[in-house]
Amino acid sequence: MTVRLLAFAGLRDVLGGPKRELSVADGATLADLWAELVRARPQFGPLEGSTRFALNGRLVARDATLAEGDEVALMPPFGGG
Amino acid sequence: MSAREPESLAGRRELRRYSRHLLIPEVALAGQERLRAARVLVVGAGGLGSPVLQYLAAAGIGRLGIADDDAVDETNLQRQVLFAESDIGRPKAVAAAERVAALNRFVGIDALQVRVDAANARELVRLYDVVVDATDSFRSRYTLNDACRLEGKPDVYGSIFRFDGQVSVFAPGGPCYRCLFPEAPPEGSVPTCAEGGVLGALAGLVGTWQANEALKLVLGIGSTLAGRLLVIDALDARTREFELAIDPDCPLHGERARIRDVVESEPAAPRDDGIPDIEPGDLDAYLESLPAALVLDVREPHEAALGLAPRALHVPASVLEARLHELDPATPYVVACRVGAKSRWAAQRLHDAGFRRILHLRGGLLAYAVLHESFDFF
Structure with missing residues (x-):
């Protein structure tokens, strides 16, 4: 199934743009999706602890299960002030 | 606080400047008094x-604390609209206090030239609403x-x-920054x-949202961003809102709360990756002593336009993976970027790929340029 990824701030560079579609296995969780991203782009690796996921507009834990067409936002902390 | 007549003529004069607040039913005289008491x-x-x-000063907040231990730098002026060119080098807390005082003489100002840290944070926070x-x-x-929170x-x-x-509001009883x-x-x-x-104007957008939320908190009106994270995308002119809930594992919340006092939040130390640093002051001598050595400049093209690194091979970090085969593991590389963050990652990638003759330029090309009194890489 396919999910829609959104990335913000510095994660846009890592994802290679602000938006992207990604195929994941049926029944995949956000943790599975993250593992997939790290495989494709090792730069994601060290950011695991500081990235939050929003699933269809709600900030949720990584065990949340994905469904076809879900929107997953990758939210890093922004440092600047 | 109850609505009451301003007690003196001076009070009435002061109120005149807030006329446009007094005309809003949700603010009015009672609200203006709340702002003054806040x-x-x-x-x-x-x-x-x-x-x-x-x-906040224009709105008539009675007491404003301004905490900053930094000084105004030329590169601040692109977005820090409180300051003028004549403020360069002055303490920000002092320069900001002057500007705020000029804006509204009825505002009491605490110019605090301090870095808020574990030792002073609770004491300071306690003095304000x-x-x-x-x-x-x-x-x-x-x-x-x-x-x-405490x-x-x-x-x-x-x-x-x-x-x-x-932008968000971490209100007592609701989710906090650690929940996020x-x-x-x-x-x-x-x-x-x-x-x-x-982008300079983005600072204006976000800061103005914060001012608006702070005013509503003081006035006790409307709905705040408590429990919501507002994300502003100024490039595509979009805002998105994300629901934020209390994290049951948050160290500040619930029965399992572990944080009982403010302690210095040490960011996780960077992994010891076994890649030695070279100091910017030692770079010239190193390159001279080792004619085969190259500076591997991993800045992106738009950054590289701001100045050339000495004896450089330019491979932007974003394409390092794809161009790894162009690099020679036998060549001594000094991996460098502007300030030394991206290059740390790139050096790690090279190390993982079997490169062993690599050094990492500590502080990046900016630190090197500062030593050479150069204006490159700003």
Whole structure:
């Protein structure tokens, strides 16, 4: 199934743009999706602890299960002030 | 606080300037009195702090704390609209206090030339009703969040990077910054504005949101961003809202709360990757002693346009993976970027790929340029 990824701030560079579609296995969780991203782009690796996921507009834990067409936002902390 | 007639002619004169507030039913005279009785601490007098301080002072907040231990730098003026060119080199807290005093003589100002840290945060926060987090470091954000939570004060949060901004209110009883981001990112893993840049007007947008939230908290009107994270995308002119709930594992919440006092939030130390650093002051001598050595400049093309590294091979970090085969593991490389964050990652990638003759330029090309009194790489 396919999910829609959104990335913000510095994660846009890592994802290679602000938006992207990604195929994941049926029944995949956000943790599975993250593992997939790290495989494709090792730069994601060290950011695991500081990235939050929003699933269809709600900030949720990584065990949340994905469904076809879900929107997953990758939210890093922004440092600047 | 109850609505009452201003007690004196002076009071009436003071009120005149707030005419446009007095005409709003939700504010009116009673609200203006609340604003005058309120004490707000603004931590960070920079890109966010500038609009926050201007709007809070103009609105007639009775007491404004301005905490910042930094001085005005020329590169601040692109977004920190509180300051003038003549302020360069002056303490921000002092320059900001002067500007705010000129804006509204009825506002009491505490110019605090301090860095808010574990030692002073709770004491400071205790003196105010609302705290605005306009800082630019993760350490300060966690310190402020924890102090506000422990002292029962609302923390109006804002942060920015390039075109993107985040705003929320961490109110007592609701989710906090640690519910959003449990831990500070490893040092160097999240670029700062000094590394990645920020659009000046975005600071104005986000700071103005923070000022608006702080005013509503004081007035007790409307709905705040408590429990919601507002994300502003200034490039595509979009805002998005994300629901934020209390994290049951948050160290500040519930029965399992572990944090009982503010302690210095050490960001996770960067991994010891076994790649030695070279100091910017030693680079010239190193290159001279080793004619085969190259500086592997991993800055992106738009950064590389700002100055050339000595004896450089330019391979932007974004394409390093694809161009790895062009590099020779036998060549000694000094991996460098602008400030030394991206290059740390690139050096790690090279190391993982079997490169062993690599050094990492500590502090990046900017530190090297400063030593050479050059204006490159700013």
